Amino acid sequence: MNIPRNITIRLLQAVFILLCSQSLFAQKVVRYDLYVKDTLVNYADKEKRAIAVNGQIPMPTLTFTEGDTAEIVVHNQLKESTSLHWHGVFLPNKEDGVPWLTQKPIKAGTTYTYRFPIIQHGTHWYHSHSGLQEQIGMYGSFIMKKKDDDKTFRKGIDDLPTVPIILSEWTNLNPDNINRMLHNANDWSAIKKNATQSYAEAIREGHFKTKLTNEWKRMLAMDVSDVYYDKILINGNHTTDLKTVDGKTLKAGDKVRLRVSNGGASSYFWLRYAGGKITVVANDGNDVEPVEVDRLIIAVSETYDIVVIIPDDGVAYEFLATTEDRTQSASYFVGNGIKQLISPLPKLKYFEGMKMMNDMMKMDGNLDDMGMKMSLNQMDMNVVMYPEITGDSNQKEDHSQHNMNMDNDPNRYNANALGEIKTLNYTMLQSPYNTTLPKDAPVRELKFTLTGNMNRYVWSMDNKILSEVDKIPVKKGEILRITIHNNSMMRHPMHLHGFDFRVINGKGENSPLKNVLDIMPMETDTIEFLANEEGDWFFHCHILYHMMGGMNRVFAVDDYQNPYLPNKKQAYNKLQRESNMPHFMAQNDFATNGNDGDAMVQNARWSLGTEWRLGYNDMHGYEVETHLGRYIGKTQWLMPFIGFDWRYRKMGMDEHETNLFGQKNEKDTRRAFSLGFMYTLPMLVNFQAEVYHDGIVRLSLMREDIPISKRLRGGFMVNTDMEYMADLKYIINKNIGIRTHYDSDMGFGVGLALNY
Amino acid sequence: MKSISKILMVITVLLSAVNSFAQIKNAKTETVKIYGNCEMCKTTIEKAGNLKNVATVEWNKDTKMATLKYDDKKTNQDEILKRIALAGYDSEKFLAPDDVYAKLSDCCQYKRELKPVAKTKDAGMDMKNEHANHNQSDMAQKNTTETQNVPQLKTVFENYFSVKDALVKTDAGISSAKAAELVKAIKAVEMTKLSTKEHNVWMEVMKDLTANAEKIATTKDVAKQRETFALLSKNMYELTKVSKQEAPVYYLHCPMYNNGKGANWLSKEEVVKNPYYGSKMLTCGSVQETIK
Incomplete structure (x- = not known):
């Protein structure tokens, strides 16, 4: 009798306490169910695989109010694992959504719940952090509204009609294939973008010397972005009409707040508006003092809240997002009526950019800022390529009597001093609030140099990729002050998980808060944040293909025990492995005189490659060379290797081969081990030296893929065995070319060159 | 022989079919x-x-x-x-x-x-909307700042600045278009509404002003436009001194233009953006006078 009664009382007690605590926090749980599923889409005239969530691309916009609790249930209906990362959101580390760092991957066919309190407000977004899923549809807006009684509520801004906007790109290629092509320096993207920057094009534009210098300095043609996209999307559409917001028809004088997130995998976008100026009111989810500009560039994964005005009735004004390489754009028409267009951005002057790069690149592969202290996007070296600021390339000097030289102008890269167009840069961002960090907290200084290798598409920090470094231990309560210098040829949007950092931009106490910082080549920027939330936080370049290449670090704040990852060591190993996956390439020329080809498996440092020349008869012979080597140094110009050669060739009586050094080889069949190295000389010529176990020495010079014209490539090889070869290849598409060559062993041949 | 002609016919038909498909x-x-x-x-x-x-x-x-x-x-x-x-x-x-x-x-x-x-x-x-009509960046302002009681000369100044901006960009097309608008604006000024001081200067400069603006409007040669712009700027300077300005106007000088004889121009901003050289020597010049 006694016992059950006791239980009832206890139960009642428990219920009472539970109810109490519920009402105490007055928490509203906002739940979303997300069904992740494979789908087929047709964005650019071809049916292709994509991933849709709840049947849509982009993923649904998730909306919360500060103080809510988010409960997001992921139903993984894919055939592969997935994850979701809440970009820019403060949360407990285990909810951060990085597979093998903060959780295990969500396995195919399983359900997973993310649950965390919403303790901030602003425009953010979310995306898959697994593989390349972000490229094919897994991105969406994540909006956290201010409470109505928030002290920071800004009348005239926070009460405007608001639209979430997520930018993205679509490619008909499989992203795994893109990743591979980037690593193999396949220039199909450049051909599609009309940005091959070949010798023929250089000569036509009077830039032959520029191109020559460029190759002398061992640079491949470089572009502001590396991937060709077929379509640009705003909220999943190429063109959108915004006629009403929340059921209210837009009319003259209305202001609209666009919460723009860049969910693109690797594209920066220029944002411009046909109806006049753009007012920036927040960045990366944090309020900034309103600033009026003509245009701004949004880095990969950044967010900007902007306000635009509708000047007139009867007109819809174009809001245009154009990729940085200016090949593609998407339109959003704000208002009702006839569509007022904005003129597209003119084509980039690539050779001006090449010339600028030549000036900056030292012979040893380091960049030289020539005494300009560059930071915070104020000086944009790319302005030399922008016709709208520095004039058309065909405009010649009309006053030659002056010897004053633009080259010494301190403002020559400052877009806002050069042109009438006002472009946003980071020094123009100012927080309306005091953002200083506690004075008494210990400060730890860290320095990173962003490094990279365009030719092999290896991107790293301090010339180390994630798989070569441990986590960086950080004490909870420490302030990390990080200085980042970009010594690579591309810009990098560096993103920190879990925290906002202050950008030291001259605004003192009101320094803006961000979680992504775009750092252009040669820039040096300083950020700082208080590490007050324990856990393993990812810090990485947000260009998807750079991140997958290992341009990442992990800050381990205290020794966080993550319930999802009992074996942290093993998990970290998995993470490291995933960021340095090997990639495979192969090519073969089916020619009239034989087969020429090679295949390679490579990762950031190692290369296992085999090369073959197979004739159609014994006289021509069969030859296979295999090398296993490791690329050394940041520039990766040097690769020592060990090799094995096999060849068979039927030689006539008394016939033998003699090399330049008088060494003879008389056997029909030859099997030999070798030691050697390969070194990239100026003009991108590969010098290879190897010595075989039988003492025979071989030196060779080789150059592949000389860009003669847009689609024509040349190459040559000559070695001390008195062998030589020259070839020409016309590229038909990304996998097929027509090749003609002359080979000292096999003679003249024409064939179909296939590559994978 | 017959078969050959037949074959030829088939080929012709095929070819024409291909043609129509194209x-x-x-x-x-x-x-x-x-x-x-x-x-x-x-x-x-x-x-x-x-x-x-x-x-x-x-x-x-x-x-x-x-x-x-x-x-x-x-x-x-x-x-x-x-x-x-x-x-x-x-x-x-x-x-x-x-x-x-x-x-x-x-x-x-x-x-x-x-x-x-x-x-x-x-x-x-009135003409004041004219420039806004062609300049999208001004459109936003139009609704907010422009009012009915604008001083008569304001449109003239605004159009002058547009010509200047176009020359800074070394854009002969826009310069010419803007100069045409300037001509219209000059013609639209109702002299009776000018103040006495303004009226006196206006009578002096109007002829030159119109002639120079028309000259810029009719040519597409940026070098000629700049030559004329130097003269135009002199007229405008006279006008600026007697006319009331809402915001300070800067009188700037480029010492190098015209083989070192120099030339002046007016701008709404203190930052030097040289209309005589454009991007070739954008920051050549200095502020001579601030007119308020």
Whole structure:
């Protein structure tokens, strides 16, 4: 009798306490169910695989109010694992959504719940952090509204009609294939973008010397972005009409707040508006003092809240997002009526950019800022390529009597001093609030140099990729002050998980808060944040293909025990492995005189490659060379290797081969081990030296893929065995070319060159 | 012999069949109005609209009507009209970007009936909207700052600054277009509404001012425009000194222009952006005087 009664009382007690605590926090749980599923889409005239969530691309916009609790249930209906990362959101580390760092991957066919309190407000977004899923549809807006009684509520801004906007790109290629092509320096993207920057094009534009210098300095043609996209999307559409917001028809004088997130995998976008100026009111989810500009560039994964005005009735004004390489754009028409267009951005002057790069690149592969202290996007070296600021390339000097030289102008890269167009840069961002960090907290200084290798598409920090470094231990309560210098040829949007950092931009106490910082080549920027939330936080370049290449670090704040990852060591190993996956390439020329080809498996440092020349008869012979080597140094110009050669060739009586050094080889069949190295000389010529176990020495010079014209490539090889070869290849598409060559062993041949 | 002729016939038939296939499939024909003036407009419009095997455009300069013929599986009317608008020509669906319109040659400067601001002009309103009509960045301001009681000379100054800005960009087309607007603005000034001081100077400079502005408007040679602009700036300077300014105006000097003889100009901003050299020597010059 006694016992059950006791239980009832206890139960009642428990219920009472539970109810109490519920009402105490007055928490509203906002739940979303997300069904992740494979789908087929047709964005650019071809049916292709994509991933849709709840049947849509982009993923649904998730909306919360500060103080809510988010409960997001992921139903993984894919055939592969997935994850979701809440970009820019403060949360407990285990909810951060990085597979093998903060959780295990969500396995195919399983359900997973993310649950965390919403303790901030602003425009953010979310995306898959697994593989390349972000490229094919897994991105969406994540909006956290201010409470109505928030002290920071800004009348005239926070009460405007608001639209979430997520930018993205679509490619008909499989992203795994893109990743591979980037690593193999396949220039199909450049051909599609009309940005091959070949010798023929250089000569036509009077830039032959520029191109020559460029190759002398061992640079491949470089572009502001590396991937060709077929379509640009705003909220999943190429063109959108915004006629009403929340059921209210837009009319003259209305202001609209666009919460723009860049969910693109690797594209920066220029944002411009046909109806006049753009007012920036927040960045990366944090309020900034309103600033009026003509245009701004949004880095990969950044967010900007902007306000635009509708000047007139009867007109819809174009809001245009154009990729940085200016090949593609998407339109959003704000208002009702006839569509007022904005003129597209003119084509980039690539050779001006090449010339600028030549000036900056030292012979040893380091960049030289020539005494300009560059930071915070104020000086944009790319302005030399922008016709709208520095004039058309065909405009010649009309006053030659002056010897004053633009080259010494301190403002020559400052877009806002050069042109009438006002472009946003980071020094123009100012927080309306005091953002200083506690004075008494210990400060730890860290320095990173962003490094990279365009030719092999290896991107790293301090010339180390994630798989070569441990986590960086950080004490909870420490302030990390990080200085980042970009010594690579591309810009990098560096993103920190879990925290906002202050950008030291001259605004003192009101320094803006961000979680992504775009750092252009040669820039040096300083950020700082208080590490007050324990856990393993990812810090990485947000260009998807750079991140997958290992341009990442992990800050381990205290020794966080993550319930999802009992074996942290093993998990970290998995993470490291995933960021340095090997990639495979192969090519073969089916020619009239034989087969020429090679295949390679490579990762950031190692290369296992085999090369073959197979004739159609014994006289021509069969030859296979295999090398296993490791690329050394940041520039990766040097690769020592060990090799094995096999060849068979039927030689006539008394016939033998003699090399330049008088060494003879008389056997029909030859099997030999070798030691050697390969070194990239100026003009991108590969010098290879190897010595075989039988003492025979071989030196060779080789150059592949000389860009003669847009689609024509040349190459040559000559070695001390008195062998030589020259070839020409016309590229038909990304996998097929027509090749003609002359080979000292096999003679003249024409064939179909296939590559994978 | 017979078989050969037969073969030849088959080949001919095949070839002609191929020929007819090469034309637009799923053809759809529509007629739409596109605004424009002359033969030159016709060439630009049709070139912008045409897309091999996908779309053809034929425009009649008298009726302003265009016949669009296109493959409706591959494209649509909007895409064609958008391309044409981006080449500078308005239609019922799209308005051309203002800077592209401004760069059309003189004979192609058709009347933009569809632009909303143009309506106020037709109604015989004052000229002050004229510049806003062609300058999108000013559009936003128009609604907020401009009021009815604008001093008479304001439009003249605004147009002068637009000419200056175009020269900074070394853009002869826009300079000329803006100068044409300046001429209009000068003509629209009602002298009776000027103050006595303004009136006196106005009488002195008006003739030169008009002549110089017209000169800039009629040439597409940026070097000649700049020569004339130096003279124009002198007239404007006289005017600035007697006219009331809402915001300070800066009088700047470039010592190098005209073989070291130098030249001046007026600007609304203190930052030096040289209209005589543009990007070649953008920051050459210094502020001589601040007129308030």
